[in-house]
């Protein structure tokens with residue numbers, strides 16, 4: 203498998219999940235501004251959508267959309283999904299919310315310099331983080347089991363911290379728990395991001411999408 207990624211972007215959740223699943227993969231960096239890959243290819247020819255992530259399977263098929271990629275990894279390693287009869291449904295429910303509600307709420311941070319719009323985005327992200335704070339009391343989003351949804355939330359908490367979005371001590375505690383995981387530290391190091399703790403505010407914004 204091969205994951206096309208940009209450092210610190212939502213594709214980081216795929217890298218963390220691949221490591222959690224113990225799946226071997228190659229990784230190729232994409233410059234999301236120029237759309238040129240690390241090996242000098244036109245990324246739009248690989249993924250006409252132009253954004254990361256994209257996962258190439260061993261048989262050459264490609265998968266786009268972070269939800270689909272994370273779901274595929276959880277399919278290969280079911281311990282990365284919540285258990286129980288509704289486990290898969292709960293995972294899709296959470297991934298959909300993370301993508302369409304939380305991830306989407308960050309958009310003004312990337313696309314607008316308008317202070318009012320950015321303040322509104324900060325409020326929208328903070329409100330959404332509060333909504334899920336009750337989910338993280340038992341270690342991770344689905345209790346003691348770390349899932350691909352935690353990998354996705356972690357990436358967005360990293361953005362939230364970099365943009366100064368206020369968050370509860372519970373959410374910061376969750377962030378610290380996730381960052382303690384060996385797979386997370388490894389993924390951050392591989393993307394040249396280092397450890398975001400303890401200098402939380404020192405995450406360089408230019409490495410974010």
Ligand SMILES: N[C@@H](CCC(=O)N[C@@H](CS)C(=O)NCC(=O)O)C(=O)O
Pocket residue numbers: 208211212213234252253254255266267268269301411
């Ligand atoms: N719908 C896509 C959105 C992915 C996305 O927003 N990727 C960002 C990085 S987190 C990106 O590559 N942005 C560059 C661009 O859109 O040109 C998904 O969920 O996978």
